[in-house]
Amino acid sequence: MSIKKALTIAGSDSGGGAGIQADLKTFQELGAYGMSAITAVTAQNTLGVHGVYPVSIEGIVKQIDAIGEDLGTDALKTGMLFSSEVIEAVSERIHHYGWQNVVVDPVMIAKGGAKLLQDEAVRAMKEKLIPLTAVITPNIPEAEVLTDMKIHSIDDRREASKILVDMGAKSVVIKGGHADDKEVIDLFYDGGSFEELVSPRIDTSHTHGTGCTFSAAITAQLANGLSMKDAVITAKEFIRAAIEDELGIGGGHGPTNHWAYNKRGGPS
Ligand SMILES: Nc1ncnc2c1ncn2[C@@H]1O[C@H](COP(=O)(O)OP(=O)(O)O)[C@@H](O)[C@H]1O
Numbered sequence: 284m285s286i287k288k289a290l291t292i293a294g295s296d297s298g299g300g301a302g303i304q305a306d307l308k309t310f311q312e313l314g315a316y317g318m319s320a321i322t323a324v325t326a327q328n329t330l331g332v333h334g335v336y337p338v339s340i341e342g343i344v345k346q347i348d349a350i351g352e353d354l355g356t357d358a359l360k361t362g363m364l365f366s367s368e369v370i371e372a373v374s375e376r377i378h379h380y381g382w383q384n385v386v387v388d389p390v391m392i393a394k395g396g397a398k399l400l401q402d403e404a405v406r407a408m409k410e411k412l413i414p415l416t417a418v419i420t421p422n423i424p425e426a427e428v429l430t431d432m433k434i435h436s437i438d439d440r441r442e443a444s445k446i447l448v449d450m451g452a453k454s455v456v457i458k459g460g461h462a463d464d465k466e467v468i469d470l471f472y473d474g475g476s477f478e479e480l481v482s483p484r485i486d487t488s489h490t491h492g493t494g495c496t497f498s499a500a501i502t503a504q505l506a507n508g509l510s511m512k513d514a515v516i517t518a519k520e521f522i523r524a525a526i527e528d529e530l531g532i533g534g535g536h537g538p539t540n541h542w543a544y545n546k547r548g549g550p551s
């Protein structure tokens with residue numbers, strides 16, 4: 284058996300709910316061998332982000348090269364990239380290694396309001412990273428920033444998805460956690476057709492790291508050889524289970540439960 288490998292290039296969340304920690308837990312649960320290149324260390328818990336400590340560009344590139352020159356990877360995701368310099372360096376390395384299964388979670392702001400991407404970095408994301416992307420997974424506010432349009436309806440999301448494909452992304456999921464619909468609709472677009480992935484909206488404040496976990500699940504399943512659509516469908520099931528089966532830890536926005544999907548027996 285050849286083990287499939289998945290890499291996350293993202294920030295560290297000391298509280299374990301988001302960032303690198305959420306990604307590696309998700310990779311492990313979905314059977315992929317997890318690797319990481321840490322872009323920034325955050326002092327963070329369920330109450331918020333208490334400090335951001337960026338890793339040097341040299342330190343980030345060295346971590347990616349350590350993987351690229353030895354282990355290689357079957358898929359990778361990016362999370363918190365923080366600055367245009369980091370985005371440029373990471374994009375250049377992805378291009379250098381010819382990595383194709385690239386999942387971009389364009390993390391901008393944590394739920395508590397802390398900035399995880401500088402404003403000036405949006406341009407580098409559009410110009411350097413999005414053209415290398417197999418799938419980009421913005422939430423609604425992130426999609427608004429990237430496309431420079433307001434998103435109210437599903438039709439707006441369709442329009443925004445097309446703009447992101449025009450920028451170079453091969454496919455797009457605009458997630459629906461921030462909408463005020465009764466159900467949560469994640470809209471998938473593969474550049475040809477749309478698919479609405481619908482699930483009940485769970486009434487909980489324990490949603491810290493949902494976006495990280497969702498994009499990590501897509502990454503693991505791409506590494507495992509699934510099609511993009513099937514990878515996104517698994518990710519939706521994974522995050523639904525992780526939110527429903529809440530851990531109830533911490534005094535604020537608690538983490539999701541990365542064990543829940545397998546505890547329920549895996550794929551439905
Ligand atoms: N209250 C909720 N109930 C069910 N699923 C949710 C809920 N909130 C978020 N999700 C799911 O979590 C994932 C992340 O969604 P979203 O909150 O929009 O992104 P982010 O965490 O990046 O802000 C999506 O797949 C979405 O369907």
Ligand SMILES: Cc1ncc(COP(=O)(O)OP(=O)(O)O)c(N)n1
Nearest residue numbers: 294301302393394491492493494495
């Ligand atoms: C280190 C780090 N990376 C990313 C995030 C944002 O994660 P996300 O999944 O969007 O969850 P919330 O922060 O919105 O709960 C983060 N907080 N920390």
